[in-house]
Amino acid sequence: DWNMPDYISEAVEAIRKQVGDQEVILGLSGGVDSSVAAALIHRAIGDQLTCVFVDHGLLRLDEGKMVMNMFAKNLGVKVIHVDATSQFMGKLAGVTDPEAKRKIIGAEFVEVFHAESDKLKNAKWLAQGTIYPDVIESAGKGKKGAHTIKSHHNVGGLPETLNLKLLEPLRELFKDEVRELGVALGLPHDMVYRHPFPGPGLGVRILGEVKKEFADLLRRADAIFIEELRNCVDEEGRSWYDKTSQAFAVFLPVKSVGVMGDGRTYEYVVALRAVQTQDFMTAHWAHLPHELLGKVSNRIINEVRGINRVVYDISGKPPATIEWE
Numbered sequence: 195d196w197n198m199p200d201y202i203s204e205a206v207e208a209i210r211k212q213v214g215d216q217e218v219i220l221g222l223s224g225g226v227d228s229s230v231a232a233a234l235i236h237r238a239i240g241d242q243l244t245c246v247f248v249d250h251g252l253l254r255l256d257e258g259k260m261v262m263n264m265f266a267k268n269l270g271v272k273v274i275h276v277d278a279t280s281q282f283m284g285k286l287a288g289v290t291d292p293e294a295k296r297k298i299i300g301a302e303f304v305e306v307f308h309a310e311s312d313k314l315k316n317a318k319w320l321a322q323g324t325i326y327p328d329v330i331e332s333a334g335k336g337k338k339g340a341h342t343i344k345s346h347h348n349v350g351g352l353p354e355t356l357n358l359k360l361l362e363p364l365r366e367l368f369k370d371e372v373r374e375l376g377v378a379l380g381l382p383h384d385m386v387y388r389h390p391f392p393g394p395g396l397g398v399r400i401l402g403e404v405k406k407e408f409a410d411l412l413r414r415a416d417a418i419f420i421e422e423l424r425n426c427v428d429e430e431g432r433s434w435y436d437k438t439s440q441a442f443a444v445f446l447p448v449k450s451v452g453v454m455g456d457g458r459t460y461e462y463v464v465a466l467r468a469v470q471t472q473d474f475m476t477a478h479w480a481h482l483p484h485e486l487l488g489k490v491s492n493r494i495i496n497e498v499r500g501i502n503r504v505v506y507d508i509s510g511k512p513p514a515t516i517e518w519e
């Protein structure tokens with residue numbers, strides 16, 4: 195059992211002692227861990243912290259605005275917003291293999307972050323939102339017989355080539371403790387209790403070649419799905435967003451025939467995926483109410499021109515994985 199105000203003041207003290215008057219940079223992704231790390235470090239050292247937020251063009255709808263509002267506007271954190279969309283799209287053009295896409299996105303991220311950090315000449319520390327389960331996981335890496343299904347590129351993990359000292363104030367915390375800490379530091383409940391989002395983002399939710407046009411359609415379909423999941427609340431006040439571990443839309447680059455008014459349409463397909471899981475190693479597809487699925491489907495087809503068919507993924511993990519790539 196821990197006392198939050200005491201924990202925060204001890205952590206703040208430890209960070210101040212560790213970095214002294216030196217400057218710190220942090221790669222802010224919009225995810226829970228890097229956000230809580232940023233809020234905690236900012237509490238400790240204020241303007242000695244600079245966050246770098248790299249938008250690879252594969253983020254959810256309005257993610258950039260959300261991050262800038264929350265950190266730059268509300269908390270007064272220094273955040274450099276890098277829009278690297280065209281750079282990432284250029285590198286991804288013509289690439290269809292899922293692992294190749296992951297590697298390109300991971301490598302490009304490091305390059306963009308490197309370029310930004312080089313501009314911050316006084317930075318001596320690289321802060322990361324590493325949490326206790328990450329520490330355990332990386333200690334177990336390279337174990338004999340470990341079999342890689344997907345190389346998880348987490349944009350939080352930056353290499354030593356940056357020549358910066360590592361500051362990892364969440365290293366001893368479990369996820370639920372990180373969330374509690376985030377709320378205590380003033381981050382909004384909805385952001386702290388978000389579903390996880392993969393580092394390569396929509397890059398692994400657009401099957402095959404990634405195009406900006408596809409990402410734009412997918413972002414809008416996904417936002418409708420998430421909005422309806424949040425709005426569908428039971429008697430106890432729990433929404434379907436809370437009752438699922440992860441939920442998202444997937445862009446399928448196949449066209450099918452439809453009809454709208456008196457016209458024929460020939461447009462793309464979106465799949466909805468919603469799962470329930472404890473550990474993300476195995477997962478069940480969520481039994482969402484048919485009315486909810488129907489509403490999401492209608493809204494996507496009516497509001498997102500370019501999509502004329504919506505399907506629901508009813509595959510468990512195993513044998514399917516949670517992400518489609």
Ligand code: XMP
Nearest residue numbers: 345346347348390392393394474515516517
């Ligand atoms: P799968 O698709 O393997 O996903 O069942 C399990 C969990 O891992 C997430 N995931 C990733 N996270 N980089 C990440 O940071 C990745 O490359 C990546 N691939 C999958 C996925 O969203 C799910 O939570």
